[in-house]
Amino acid sequence: AGNKLVKQLHNQSGQSIIEVLIATLIVGTVLTAIASGLTLSIRNTAETRQRELATNFAQEGLEIFRRERDIQGWRSFVESVDSTTYCLNELPENSAEFQSMPQGECSEGTAIAGSTLERNATVQQLSADTVEISITVTWDESGTTKEVTVVQEFKNLQAK
Numbered sequence: 001a002g003n004k005l006v007k008q009l010h011n012q013s014g015q016s017i018i019e020v021l022i023a024t025l026i027v028g029t030v031l032t033a034i035a036s037g038l039t040l041s042i043r044n045t046a047e048t049r050q051r052e053l054a055t056n057f058a059q060e061g062l063e064i065f066r067r068e069r070d071i072q073g074w075r076s077f078v079e080s081v082d083s084t085t086y087c088l089n090e091l092p093e094n095s096a097e098f099q100s101m102p103q104g105e106c107s108e109g110t111a112i113a114g115s116t117l118e119r120n121a122t123v124q125q126l127s128a129d130t131v132e133i134s135i136t137v138t139w140d141e142s143g144t145t146k147e148v149t150v151v152q153e154f155k156n157l158q159a160k
Contacts, residue, residue: 061135129156
């Protein structure tokens with residue numbers, strides 16, 4: 001009877017070290033894939049938020065030009081802007097500030113208050129009755145410059 005018990009125990013197979021290593025490798029691979037997916041998802045969410053913020057800043061810049069066109073009227077508006085680039089990191093609060101905006105792109109290292117983004121407006125007079133405003137918001141992301149650009153044509157609606 002004792003011999004029979006020893007044979008039974010001997011016939012039962014346990015997990016070998018190879019099986020444990022393979023199972024550990026599979027679990028490790030699955031966990032690595034999940035972690036990579038989560039990292040990519042977090043990075044994409046952060047970039048999407050940054051793009052949304054940049055788009056909002058660009059729209060805000062266009063609103064300043066729209067406001068001034070409405071306040072000043074077409075002729076004064078066209079005379080107050082040159083076909084050039086303006087730094088809009090600080091938005092003009094009134095028409096006097098708008099008309100005295102310094103020309104040129106934002107200097108390196110400047111940013112919109114409370115952010116790491118820069119906002120430039122490029123004005124191009126396409127005709128006496130059409131001005132194109134292009135607002136570009138840029139930021140640095142892991143050593144790469146990213147940007148969002150919003151373009152709108154302003155037309156003299158009084159022209160016939």
